[in-house]
Amino acid sequence: MLYRKLGKTGCEVSALGFGCMRFPIVGGASAVDLFNPNKPIDEKLAGEMIDTAIDHGINYFDTAYPYHGGQSEGFVGKTLKPHREKLFLATKLPTWLVHGRDDFERILGEQLTRLETDYLDFYLLHGLNRQAWASMKELGALDFLSRALAEGRIRYAGFSFHDDVKIFKEIVDSYDWAMCLIQYNYFDENYQAGKEGLAYAASRGLGVVVMEPLRGGRLVDRIPEEVQKLWDSAPVKRTPAEWALRWVWNHSEVAAALSGMSSMAQLIENIRIAEGASADALSESELQLITRVRESYQSMLQIGCTGCAYCMPCPQGVNIPLNFSLYNDTFMFKDEDLNLMLYNHMLTPEQKASNCAECGECEEHCPQQIKVPEELQKVHARLAQQADNAAT
Ligand SMILES: NC(=O)c1ccc[n+]([C@@H]2O[C@H](COP(=O)([O-])OP(=O)(O)OC[C@H]3O[C@@H](n4cnc5c(N)ncnc54)[C@H](OP(=O)(O)O)[C@@H]3O)[C@@H](O)[C@H]2O)c1
Structure with missing residues (x-):
């Protein structure tokens, strides 16, 4: 496994992190089951996957309060317990459940209990966007994080993000964050925080972890014929997952890419790719091929929205x-x-x-x-x- 420094924290994290949002589910799963408490995690298989991940050097695990309808944290806590000291454990505060100051303490306490640990390595404000950020500031989230840091209940504070780059930069500059989690993949190079946000956060010393490197699986599933032809034209044969993951790891500013792997085969493949994916390893012609794939996808757009958000804010609140x-x-x-x-x-x-x-x-x-x-x-x-x- 290759390891990278997570910004100013100095933590050496595995290039591939385990996203604990898409564990295999008893009886199989579809995307709509990811937050369903009535769809039990296949604990035997998911446990074997976690053991395999640890055996291959994965040391970063990312979960959150709502994953698998609340089951993820409990399962991750008990499964990682024997290995706790040598791993980095990240979870997130469900910002949408905080309505008053007491909620911060209550929820963090609940999460520590679920995760069977006294401390979290990384605690992120979950899913910040313009509205959530305004509400978090008003409710005192930053004081709460500083208190939790001082008391040792969390080692590092961060946030995960889904909005435009302008508000991303504002958040980066508003607190002494250790890290952030952004959506980043070759299709979304200029979407949300995008490459501008990645460079900005890294330049300010934040460790950057990437989520959705395969766009939640959409860059690897049901590949359109025209896209597959492009991949097939490459002199080196790689799966769409390998192209997409290598593109993310090609960025030296990215510390870890999380993938929410839902089968052992995916885990094994992603470990293999991670073991050979250094920064700046893709050639100019490989990068051009990936650009052509992105353009091919974009040619299928029905509405020519570029996500610039000049239309916002909508007076009605429509996103x-x-x-x-x-x-x-x-x-x-x-x-x-x-x-x-x-x-x-x-x-x-x-x-x-x-x-x-x-x-x-x-x-x-x-x-x-x-x-x-x-x-x-x-x-x-x-x-x-x-x-x-x-x-x-
Ligand atoms: N904070 C937030 O707002 C937020 C939002 C999203 C995600 N996250 C975190 O970030 C993690 C990563 O995001 P993600 O799960 O969306 O990552 P992703 O890697 O973009 O997507 C994961 C999906 O890709 C497919 N996949 C993975 N490896 C594959 C392979 N080698 N070959 C073929 N298909 C493969 C699987 O789809 P199938 O299951 O369909 O096969 C898997 O469920 C999440 O697990 C979660 O921990 C956080």
Whole structure:
């Protein structure tokens, strides 16, 4: 296993980290089961995967309060207990469950109990975006983190992030963070924090851990014919997973890439790739090939949204770029289950396309001249319609 320094913490973390959000589930799983408490983790197989990961030098494990409907932390805690001292354990504060100052303490206490440990190596504010960040500041999250650090209940404080790069930089500059967790893969090079945010955080000494290096599996599943042809044209034969992971590890600013592996075969493959993936190892022609793959995917876009977010904030609270991204994904990645789950369960009613009041304010700001209200109707018709179908 290759190890990399996690920013100013100096911790040597394995290039491949274990994302504990997608363990195998008894009876098999689909994306909609990731937060379902009634779908038990296949503890035998998942336990064997964790042992294999540790045997191969993986030392970074990332879980969170809601994963597997709350089962992940408990399972990870008991499984890692015999190895605790030699591993880095990260979990996240469910920011959306904090409504008052006491909630911070109560939830951290619950997480330490679930994880069967006295301390967390990394404690992240989960899923920060503009709204969550405002609410966390108001509720005193930063004081709470400083207290937990001083008391030794957490060793390092960080945050995970899903919003645009402007708010990302504001958060980076607002506290003495040790690290952050960002979505980063070759398709999302300029999405959310993106490469600009990666460079910014690294330049300020934050360790950067990457989530969704395979875009949650969408860069490896049901590959469109035109994309597969491009991969097949490469002189070196690699699986789409290997291309995608190597692209992430090619960045020297990335400390670890987390993958949420759901089978032993995936774990073994990703360990093999990690063992040979140094920074700056891809050639110019390999990087060009990956760019052509990205462009091929992008040519399947239905709505030409680039995610610039000039349309935001919407007076109604609709998350316009996210709605468009989910809609486009159904055409590019053909992963209906995941997009349904995200639209129907992750977006608040306010953020959904159906909340559009057709005021048209957004249209005035869109550099792509997208007819936003019209397109939002299509988004809702497709994703909500399919949810209705799925329910019957
Ligand atoms: N804080 C946050 O907001 C947040 C959000 C997302 C994720 N995370 C964390 O980041 C971790 C990583 O994100 P992710 O799980 O989305 O990572 P990912 O690596 O992008 O996606 C994981 C999925 O990719 C597929 N996969 C993995 N290795 C493969 C291989 N070698 N060949 C073929 N398919 C492969 C599997 O899909 P199938 O199961 O369909 O086969 C797997 O479930 C998560 O587990 C979680 O710990 C945090």
